[in-house]
Amino acid sequence: MTQPDSPDTLQRQLAEQRYIADDTVATVAFLAIAMRRPLLIEGPAGVGKTELARQLAAACELPLIRLQCYEGLDESKALYEWAYARQLLYIQLLKEKVDALTDGATGLREAIEALARHEDAFFSERFLLHRPLLQALQTPEGAVLLIDEVDKSDPEFEAFLLEFLADFAVTIPELGTVRAATPPVVVLTSNDQRDLSDALKRRCLYLYIDYPAPELEESIIAARVPEAGESLRREAMAFIREVRALDLRKPPGISESIDWVRSLGALKLETLAGPRLRYTLSALLKHHGDLRRAIDALTPAP
Ligand SMILES: Nc1ncnc2c1ncn2[C@@H]1O[C@H](COP(=O)(O)OP(=O)(O)O)[C@@H](O)[C@H]1O
Numbered sequence: 001m002t003q004p005d006s007p008d009t010l011q012r013q014l015a016e017q018r019y020i021a022d023d024t025v026a027t028v029a030f031l032a033i034a035m036r037r038p039l040l041i042e043g044p045a046g047v048g049k050t051e052l053a054r055q056l057a058a059a060c061e062l063p064l065i066r067l068q069c070y071e072g073l074d075e076s077k078a079l080y081e082w083a084y085a086r087q088l089l090y091i092q093l094l095k096e097k098v099d100a101l102t103d104g105a106t107g108l109r110e111a112i113e114a115l116a117r118h119e120d121a122f123f124s125e126r127f128l129l130h131r132p133l134l135q136a137l138q139t140p141e142g143a144v145l146l147i148d149e150v151d152k153s154d155p156e157f158e159a160f161l162l163e164f165l166a167d168f169a170v171t172i173p174e175l176g177t178v179r180a181a182t183p184p185v186v187v188l189t190s191n192d193q194r195d196l197s198d199a200l201k202r203r204c205l206y207l208y209i210d211y212p213a214p215e216l217e218e219s220i221i222a223a224r225v226p227e228a229g230e231s232l233r234r235e236a237m238a239f240i241r242e243v244r245a246l247d248l249r250k251p252p253g254i255s256e257s258i259d260w261v262r263s264l265g266a267l268k269l270e271t272l273a274g275p276r277l278r279y280t281l282s283a284l285l286k287h288h289g290d291l292r293r294a295i296d297a298l299t300p301a302p
């Protein structure tokens with residue numbers, strides 16, 4: 001791992017990877033790495049939360065391990081589970097061996113006891129499915145652990161996460177305790193779909209990423225869509241600001257503005273003044289009502 005020595009260094013490293021971080025983002029992310037505190041990033045969809053975790057991993061030269069959260073996510077999918085199907089398959093293929101083990105047994109109880117003496121062969125690393133949280137503990141050089149969209153998981157899972165983040169250790173009854181050799185850099189993201197617990201927030205450093213300020217977004221577009229000329233870029237940014245000011249169900253995030261400016265390039269448009277503009281808005285707005293509102297309010301009739 002290479003640890004950035006200051007927020008400025010981190011900011012520069014991120015920029016080299018074409019991720020443009022403002023001073024707040026660079027400083028808070030730097031602190032999370034330096035202090036090894038989990039970083040909780042909240043904000044609307046498409047403002048660069050997930051991408052920041054990815055780029056932090058690249059900047060620190062650490063592998064990125066991602067846990068995507070969803071409703072119903074539990075420890076077996078997040079941490080580990082036994083490879084039940086594989087265990088059964090092995091038992092079937094090795095039927096003769098299993099028979100031999102229980103051969104001398106006279107009753108059921110005795111047969112079970114005979115087999116139980118070999119239980120550790122079935123509950124060994126070979127039959128363990130390592131899910132992301134366990135992987136993050138077992139990466140010797142450390143890792144960036146991205147727990148993405150944690151607000152989609154259930155409160156019970158959040159409580160479990162809190163324990164995990166406190167110890168960076170996990171006890172597997174059959175195998176013992178696995179402790180992180182190097183604690184991972186943890187990034188949690190949330191789209192604000194529900195409030196996270198105060199306990200989880202207390203454990204984390206908190207970063208809110210909002211829709212970007214105009215100058216920041218311009219730098220992002222310049223980095224991500226360098227083929228768009230400066231004047232088109234300016235015009236496009238002003239237009240996006242007008243779109244975001246409309247009363248929309250889902251205002252465009254950065255990913256949408258990048259896509260949209262790319263689509264302008266694909267159509268070889270050099271200015272926004274033209275009848276085709278309205279068709280390009282499909283890259284920017286993903287709800288029928290939003291699209292209609294923006295077309296009515298902001299584009300010339302074809
Ligand atoms: N600050 C930024 N610098 C460069 N690209 C960015 C930035 N923020 C967002 N992006 C772009 O927007 C896309 C969407 O970001 P993402 O991380 O998926 O959003 P979120 O996780 O907040 O929903 C990314 O693929 C990235 O290309």
Ligand SMILES: [Mg+2]
Pocket residue numbers: 046049050051148189
């Ligand atoms: Mg995301």
